[in-house]
Amino acid sequence: MKELSDFFDMGGYAAYVWPSYVLTLIVVVLNIFWARRLLARSREEARRRLAMRAGGGETP
Amino acid sequence: MAWTWFHRLGSPPYIYSLAGRLTPWFAWPAALLIVAGLYDGLVLAPPDYQQGDGFRILYVHVPTAYMSIMIYTTMAISAAVGLIWRIKVAHAVAASCAPIGASITFCALVTGSLWGAPMWGTYWEWDPRVTSELILLFLYFGYMGLRSAMEDMQRADRASALLAVVGIVNVPIIHYSVVWWNSLHQGPSLMRLDRPAIQVSMLVPLLMMILGFTLFFVAVLLVRLRGEVLSRERAASWIREAVTP
Amino acid sequence: MAAALAEARRTRTPATPLLTAAGLALTRDLRLAFRKRGQLIQPLVFFAIVTTLFPLAISPELSRLRDVAPGVLWVAALLSSQLALEFLFRDDASDGTLEQYALSGQSLSCLLFAKTAAHWLLTGLPLAIMAPLAGLSLGAPAAAVPGIVAAVAVGSVALSLIGATGAALTLGVKRSGALLSLLTLPLAMPVLIFGARATELAIKGEGYGPPLELLGALAVLGLTLAPLATAAGVRVNLE
Numbered sequence: 001m002k003e004l005s006d007f008f009d010m011g012g013y014a015a016y017v018w019p020s021y022v023l024t025l026i027v028v029v030l031n032i033f034w035a036r037r038l039l040a041r042s043r044e045e046a047r048r049r050l051a052m053r054a055g056g057g058e059t060p
Numbered sequence: 061m062a063w064t065w066f067h068r069l070g071s072p073p074y075i076y077s078l079a080g081r082l083t084p085w086f087a088w089p090a091a092l093l094i095v096a097g098l099y100d101g102l103v104l105a106p107p108d109y110q111q112g113d114g115f116r117i118l119y120v121h122v123p124t125a126y127m128s129i130m131i132y133t134t135m136a137i138s139a140a141v142g143l144i145w146r147i148k149v150a151h152a153v154a155a156s157c158a159p160i161g162a163s164i165t166f167c168a169l170v171t172g173s174l175w176g177a178p179m180w181g182t183y184w185e186w187d188p189r190v191t192s193e194l195i196l197l198f199l200y201f202g203y204m205g206l207r208s209a210m211e212d213m214q215r216a217d218r219a220s221a222l223l224a225v226v227g228i229v230n231v232p233i234i235h236y237s238v239v240w241w242n243s244l245h246q247g248p249s250l251m252r253l254d255r256p257a258i259q260v261s262m263l264v265p266l267l268m269m270i271l272g273f274t275l276f277f278v279a280v281l282l283v284r285l286r287g288e289v290l291s292r293e294r295a296a297s298w299i300r301e302a303v304t305p
Numbered sequence: 306m307a308a309a310l311a312e313a314r315r316t317r318t319p320a321t322p323l324l325t326a327a328g329l330a331l332t333r334d335l336r337l338a339f340r341k342r343g344q345l346i347q348p349l350v351f352f353a354i355v356t357t358l359f360p361l362a363i364s365p366e367l368s369r370l371r372d373v374a375p376g377v378l379w380v381a382a383l384l385s386s387q388l389a390l391e392f393l394f395r396d397d398a399s400d401g402t403l404e405q406y407a408l409s410g411q412s413l414s415c416l417l418f419a420k421t422a423a424h425w426l427l428t429g430l431p432l433a434i435m436a437p438l439a440g441l442s443l444g445a446p447a448a449a450v451p452g453i454v455a456a457v458a459v460g461s462v463a464l465s466l467i468g469a470t471g472a473a474l475t476l477g478v479k480r481s482g483a484l485l486s487l488l489t490l491p492l493a494m495p496v497l498i499f500g501a502r503a504t505e506l507a508i509k510g511e512g513y514g515p516p517l518e519l520l521g522a523l524a525v526l527g528l529t530l531a532p533l534a535t536a537a538g539v540r541v542n543l544e
Contacts, residue, residue: 016178209484241499
């Protein structure tokens with residue numbers, strides 16, 4: 001247990017090291033999330049356009 | 061032979077399916093490398109004789125800083141390709157790079173600041189590399205801002221591509237002008253990690269993280285690219301098959 | 306429109322020689338600007354006001370102001386030139402003159418360079434004359450005046466050119482003020498760095514040659530590259 005608490009303490013630099021890693025992790029996760037969301041939205045948009053084209057017919 | 065390959069890369073349906081197939085080949089190795097690098101860097105690598113355990117920020121700061129510049133270069137090159145040869149896919153690549161690059165540059169700046177605070181006694185320092193990195197962030201924002209301000213996609217592509225290309229000229233200028241500015245001012249402590257040679261046990265996790273982040277960037281780029289390519293195709297016939305689940 | 310533009314570039318057999326056309330564009334802009342004299346002095350008044358803000362905000366003591374004078378002068382000059390940029394292409398874009406320039410068969414970069422030159426004559430040059438006065442008011446010694454004039458004159462050339470590129474890129478954007486600044490200011494930062502450095506050395510009475518030469522290098526770089534980028538930006542927004 002002493003070793004684990006030492007690990008979290010990072011030799012006294014915990015306040016600097018852990019926020020850095022957490023921020024980086026958040027940035028990584030956000031990038032994945034944003035990318036997948038963009039793709040999903042583009043697909044949805046394309047599907048909607050196809051449906052309009054099929055159902056709507058000619059432009060007025 | 062090489063020419064047909066290049067042509068195929070410019071074809072939106074081909075890129076859409078290729079990117080989809082390639083993504084796991086980058087995503088999983090990236091995840092593995094990053095996890096392994098994290099473990100090696102946080103747990104296995106011995107503490108630094110000068111900075112103790114604080115030096116471990118290196119393992120997120122250096123990869124993100126390196127990526128911030130690598131991504132901008134990728135963005136500028138694909139923007140130039142899109143401008144010169146009028147290839148929509150190239151513009152889509154550039155558009156995909158920007159948000160990734162901006163968030164990673166922000167990350168590099170903050171981790172650098174958190175590293176500087178205990179080591180050099182200040183959260184911020186206007187030294188050449190830090191200032192250039194901040195301006196790089198502004199360039200990313202300018203690119204994304206110009207793109208979002210224009211409604212017509214083609215116009216937005218070409219205008220922002222011009223900006224990206226002009227911006228890359230600016231990057232070395234800014235870096236050198238700030239170097240000269242600082243040296244003219246006889247600025248504060250130069251940012252240097254003085255050690256005789258970087259130990260292998262310290263270097264290996266760093267290389268793993270850099271490679272892991274690079275693969276991560278490509279994986280995210282591929283996903284974004286599919287979305288961007290799709291949004292640039294209005295009535296193309298291949299879309300029907302691609303998006304009906 | 307895109308086809309017409311491409312056609313104009315290809316054929317390019319105008320009746321007027323290029324230099325005459327560019328000269329005409331320049332004099333047209335100057336003449337038009339002088340009709341709205343009120344608009345002409347606005348950037349200069351802005352410069353004076355901004356410069357005045359600092360003694361009010363920091364301290365009226367000349368000894369303290371002298372230290373920040375280079376920075377104040379250059380930030381104010383940068384912001385003033387930003388203000389004036391919005392007028393560079395706006396009127397011509399709305400009444401179709403820019404399209405005529407693009408379709409004329411003349412080199413668009415040359416015509417736009419003529420417009421940028423007119424812009425510099427109307428804003429950069431007056432700034433170069435006003436800046437030493439502002440500098441004196443901030444505690445600069447009289448001996449610094451030539452240096453300040455030289456630095457602002459050369460630096461404002463680069464600023465006008467960089468700004469023209471930004472203005473061309475944001476042509477189609479409504480209320481582009483903030484976006485224009487976001488695009489132009491990072492590109493203008495090297496000019497700021499060397500300009501402020503030259504001004505600082507001039508105020509201290511030391512040799513300001515090296516930063517001034519670097520400013521000149523930036524201006525030359527702008528002269529060679531900016532007109533091309535500006536023309537490309539205008540074409541993108543006209544298509």
